[in-house]
Amino acid sequence: MGGIDDLYQELILDHYRRKRGEGTLENPSVAVDQHNPLCGDEVHLELLIEDGRVTGLAHTGEGCSISQASVSMMSEALTGHSLGDALDLVEHFRQVMHGDEPADEERLGDAIALEGVAKYPVRVKCALLGWMAAKDAIQTYQRETQEVVG
Amino acid sequence: MSTAATIDVAAIRADFPILARTVHDAPLVYLDSAATSQKPTAVLDAMEAYYRETNANVHRGVYELAAEATTRFEAGRDAVARLVNAPREGVILTKNASEAINLVAWAWGVRTLRTGDEVLVTEMEHHSNIVPWQIVAEITGAQVVFVPVTPGGELDMDAFRALLSERTRMVAVAHASNVLGTINPVAEITALAHEAGALMLIDGSQAVPHMPVDIPSIGADFYAFTGHKMLGPTGIGVLVGRTSVLEAMEPFLGGGEMISDVTTAGSTWAELPWKFEAGTPPIAEAVGLGAAADYLAGVGMEAIRAHEVDLTTHMLGALSEVEGITVYGPKDPEVRGGAVSFSLPDLHPHDIAQLIDREGVCVRAGHHCAKPLMRVLGVGATARASTYLYNSHDEIDTLVRALGNARAAFK
Numbered sequence: 001m002g003g004i005d006d007l008y009q010e011l012i013l014d015h016y017r018r019k020r021g022e023g024t025l026e027n028p029s030v031a032v033d034q035h036n037p038l039c040g041d042e043v044h045l046e047l048l049i050e051d052g053r054v055t056g057l058a059h060t061g062e063g064c065s066i067s068q069a070s071v072s073m074m075s076e077a078l079t080g081h082s083l084g085d086a087l088d089l090v091e092h093f094r095q096v097m098h099g100d101e102p103a104d105e106e107r108l109g110d111a112i113a114l115e116g117v118a119k120y121p122v123r124v125k126c127a128l129l130g131w132m133a134a135k136d137a138i139q140t141y142q143r144e145t146q147e148v149v150g
Numbered sequence: 151m152s153t154a155a156t157i158d159v160a161a162i163r164a165d166f167p168i169l170a171r172t173v174h175d176a177p178l179v180y181l182d183s184a185a186t187s188q189k190p191t192a193v194l195d196a197m198e199a200y201y202r203e204t205n206a207n208v209h210r211g212v213y214e215l216a217a218e219a220t221t222r223f224e225a226g227r228d229a230v231a232r233l234v235n236a237p238r239e240g241v242i243l244t245k246n247a248s249e250a251i252n253l254v255a256w257a258w259g260v261r262t263l264r265t266g267d268e269v270l271v272t273e274m275e276h277h278s279n280i281v282p283w284q285i286v287a288e289i290t291g292a293q294v295v296f297v298p299v300t301p302g303g304e305l306d307m308d309a310f311r312a313l314l315s316e317r318t319r320m321v322a323v324a325h326a327s328n329v330l331g332t333i334n335p336v337a338e339i340t341a342l343a344h345e346a347g348a349l350m351l352i353d354g355s356q357a358v359p360h361m362p363v364d365i366p367s368i369g370a371d372f373y374a375f376t377g378h379k380m381l382g383p384t385g386i387g388v389l390v391g392r393t394s395v396l397e398a399m400e401p402f403l404g405g406g407e408m409i410s411d412v413t414t415a416g417s418t419w420a421e422l423p424w425k426f427e428a429g430t431p432p433i434a435e436a437v438g439l440g441a442a443a444d445y446l447a448g449v450g451m452e453a454i455r456a457h458e459v460d461l462t463t464h465m466l467g468a469l470s471e472v473e474g475i476t477v478y479g480p481k482d483p484e485v486r487g488g489a490v491s492f493s494l495p496d497l498h499p500h501d502i503a504q505l506i507d508r509e510g511v512c513v514r515a516g517h518h519c520a521k522p523l524m525r526v527l528g529v530g531a532t533a534r535a536s537t538y539l540y541n542s543h544d545e546i547d548t549l550v551r552a553l554g555n556a557r558a559a560f561k
Contacts, residue, residue: 007504008559039500040517040530062530064500065560126500 006116007123008065015110016065021075025058030141034133036125041067045133049141054078054086059130066114066123071130073111083138090135097124157453159542165190165445166540176510179545184328184356184489184536185514186378189442193381196441197434208433209407209424223433226440227423230388233443233451234373235364239422240396242389243431247355248278250374250389251322253426254351255282257402258395259320265291268317270348272297272305272334273526274327277519279353283322292319299526303330303479311342318348325357325373329518329534330479331462331486333357340369349395355379359538360458360487362451371395377435382442386435389426396422403428454539458488461537461546465490468550473557478527488537491518494553497560499533505556511549 028046035042041063048056057075061068074093078086093111095101097118105112117127163169166188171178180188206216208223224238231238244250259282263269269283273296283294295313298306305323314321321343326333336352343350351372357363359380365373372395377386401408401419405428410418419425446454462483469477469492478491494502499515506513514534517524524530535549 008501013560038516040521040524041500042530062498064498066500068498120504123500123504 007120009113009116011110011113012065012069015069015072019059019068019072021057021059021072021079023058024060025056028056028058030137030144032133032137032140034129034136036063036067036129038125039064041126041129043067043071043130043133045071045130045137047134047137047141049083049138053080053082054138055080057134059133063129064123064126066117066126067129070111070114070127071133073109073114074130074134077107077109077111078134083142087135087138090131090138093131094128097127157449157457157539159457159540162449162540163542165192167191167194169540173510173512174508176508179509179511179548181535181537181541181545181549182512182514183359183379183538183541184518184534186384187359187381187538188540189383189438190381190445192445193383193438193441197383197438200434200437205434207430219433222440223431223436226436226438226443229440229443229447233363233447234358234390235366236373236390237393240391240393242391242396242423242426243436244387244389244426245385245432246378246387247353247374247376248282248387250372250376250387251279251351251353252282253389253402254372254374254391255286257399257426258349259283259286259292260289261400263287263290263292263319266317267292267319268295268315269293269320269322270295270297270310270313270318270343271322272310272324273299274303274305274330274332274520274523275322275324276328276353276355277521278355279322279324279351280522283320293317296522297323299330299523303327303332305332305334305339307335307338310339314342314346314348316347318343318346320349320351322351322353325352325354325363326360326487326489327479327520327523328356328489329491329520329523329532331489331491332480333361333485333487336370337368344369356487356489359446361455365390377439377442380439380442381445382439383432383435386432386439388439393422396426401425401428405429407431449539457539458537459483461541461543462486462488462490464543465535465537465546465549468546469553472550472553475553478532488541489534490536491532491534493529493532494557497556499531501560502533502553502556505559506549506552509548509552509555511552513549 025046029049031046043061096103099118103115204218206219208220297310340350350370354375358375373390378384408428474495480486503515
């Protein structure tokens with residue numbers, strides 16, 4: 001099948017079959033929904049945020065192998081990061097998907113396997129779905145907590 | 151149906167230059183004609199000849215070139231009118247089927263609908279026959295009411311009868327579903343709508359390209375379709391309206407071409423059909439659409455329909471052999487069109503489409519601009535293979551083989 005192996009690497013299929021972080025949290029700090037209007041893929045993302053860090057992440061939803069593997073990989077990559085670092089990592093992943101930055105394996109973890117998606121412009125949106133949900137969740141949390149403090 | 155109606159697929163394919171190309175080193179297997187059809191040389195040549203030989207604006211200049219351009223443009227309208235047996239003054243050229251439906255929603259709906267009125271649509275509509283009505287309902291206070299679809303993928307006619315009332319002002323229904331393939335009993339629905347005192351609009355985007363359609367015998371007040379799904383170019387659609395209804399309506403878009411007189415105090419409108427065609431129309435596109443209509447008529451709509459019933463029979467049979475597959479819509483090829491939606495366990499439609507693309511096979515994956523129907527089916531997306539006059543049994547066999555390979559890749 002030639003070049004298609006770039007897209008469907010074993011690591012991606014593994015995350016698709018056995019999603020990390022799938023489910024819901026007992027007491028999420030923030031929950032968001034993100035969907036791709038072009039294909040109908042959906043992700044519901046919950047974050048637990050303690051002392052300015054992402055300490056828990058859970059997701060549900062449905063979508064193609066790329067969107068589901070990506071959110072699974074992201075759940076591993078983001079957990080433990082401060083909110084600022086998490087947003088930076090989301091931005092790095094976005095740049096990688098648009099071919100604007102070389103992928104940093106140390107930061108991305110298994111999500112490095114998605115590097116090849118950049119060659120399939122139609123599928124970039126699939127790969128970004130969960131990450132855009134994370135960005136939205138963190139920013140929503142920051143807005144809400146600022147309002148409380150202010 | 152006449153059994154003599156057959157077509158020579160090899161000869162037809164030779165008329166479509168794109169079908170000779172390869173994709174990823176595999177022969178192109180184009181099974182997405184419900185999204186857009188390929189174009190025969192006759193259409194490409196007619197459009198190029200128009201630009202090379204007679205390009206000028208229409209209905210304006212007195213010089214020879216302008217007269218020739220106008221003649222070719224209006225001949226395009228005549229060819230479309232002939233194909234669907236409609237009087238030419240009721241054939242309005244629009245940008246696409248969506249604009250044709252928006253024309254009715256705005257020019258008729260906004261001025262007519264009131265609080266308490268209802269527009270009846272169905273759960274199997276394309277967004278183009280839902281969203282314009284929702285927008286106009288929001289403005290007027292009318293309600294958009296959905297006729298349900300049965301588990302077998304057909305319209306629930308008992309529910310339709312029950313939902314029809316004196317509140318119903320418009321019934322808007324697809325002639326054939328772009329997802330399920332279902333061909334709806336539009337003449338019967340039109341008669342019921344008229345009995346209830348409602349107007350009837352049919353979205354024929356998936357019907358006119360694929361089967362004989364005689365609009366006057368159906369009896370609808372409005373019938374919309376699009377050019378690019380019937381071998382014509384993009385950028386042109388058609389609204390066929392009953393002339394008495396169109397005459398009573400105010401224009402949709404205002405501008406050049408559609409006026410009789412303009413003064414600082416106001417304007418009066420051109421005759422039908424030009425009253426509804428503001429601005430310079432899609433001239434080359436009308437020429438191309440005319441060539442497409444003539445091409446279809448030359449092959450014969452009965453023959454095309456017979457060929458597609460044969461292809462659909464083969465497709466439904468071949469797909470049923472694929473392990474775990476779910477095929478949506480009616481199972482009887484005689485009551486459905488050639489758009490066949492399906493899903494496979496553990497293989498998302500996007501992945502199906504991507505994997506089989508490597509073998510040259512083009513199918514659509516997604517919600518097919520029919521999200522309410524996707525919710526009824528309980529899926530976020532499906533894969534859809536759709537046929538046309540140029541497809542063959544071999545191509546369907548290639549699809550089925552590619553689906554098997556896709557499943558194996560994900561095992």
